[in-house]
Amino acid sequence: MRITAQEEYGLRCLLQLAYLPQGKSVTVKEVAAKEGLSTAYVEKLLRLLGRAGLVHSVRGMRGGYVMNRAPAQITLGETIRALGTIQTTGHICSAFTGSKDICVHFNGCSIRSIWSGLTSYIQRYLDDTTLADLLEDEYVLSTRLAKRLT
């Protein structure tokens, strides 16, 4: 159960845009330098975010990437879904790699229920968090997050 590299780095790059005053653009090169990633990789990540409609690019000199919405209007859930599916189920029951024709648990498979329940549960957490929350001071945020668990 893990966050993928693409999700992690993609989020970081998006936050670099979120740090800026609204409407301001930043180049791939700058983001790459700040995050310590290669420009090629940052390009790929920002393009994924672009396809999902979270950012857009301006070509040519003075170009760069810009957020399409304010940080408070973009959830962590949207971001993660743009970078890699939140899949804890389905990909097994439907695209089963074993030798049987269909998933052996097809009838009355409780595993499916657990995974889909977990997926909803995670989505709720992610959708309750916006990029604006992530721009906050770490201490403030972590104390607020602790309350969710009670």
Place this chain on the structure above:
Amino acid sequence: MRITAQEEYGLRCLLQLAYLPQGKSVTVKEVAAKEGLSTAYVEKLLRLLGRAGLVHSVRGMRGGYVMNRAPAQITLGETIRALGTIQTTGHICSAFTGSKDICVHFNGCSIRSIWSGLTSYIQRYLDDTTLADLLEDEYVLSTRLAKRLT
């Protein structure tokens, strides 16, 4: 954000043992046949569960694998941790692959807070579920799971 193949298939194999009357063993071959997986793979998965102390094996003729505890005494969390870490943080901040010496977000990194909050959140869900829950009828379980989200 996803469940790995090892976690999925490992859980399935463990459930095959959980279905049995307590103390009964089942061979790798049988589990493999029931799950539609190769025996080599099932061996690997059951060994992982064995190392974590969830099951043990009996060698030789009439041998096989047996649960160490009753299904109600084994949580989904333990199972997943035996098969692959529930890692949503740390592996980036400490083992950062970028070109900078340390994670650029080292000071006041809210990403870390979010991930560790999410990890605790997920763990709670998983630790509240036992294998006995997974042996239940799918319909009964799914309605019960829905309540957790309210």
Place this chain on the structure above:
DNA sequence: CGATAATATGACTTTTTTGTCAAGTATTCT
């Protein structure tokens, strides 16, 4: 005691995911 049924293990192959590259297109500045 030998044959058979079973698990044990680590190295190896395949597949998927990550990350890079090279060649191309658009925009602005002079």
Place this chain on the structure above:
DNA sequence: AGAATACTTGACAAAAAAGTCATATTATCG
């Protein structure tokens, strides 16, 4: 227009994860 700056794209290379194999060990049955 030409040069410089930036994004675009799909194919490729590298790394990690998934899954297999060959060989060894252990236990039971006759």
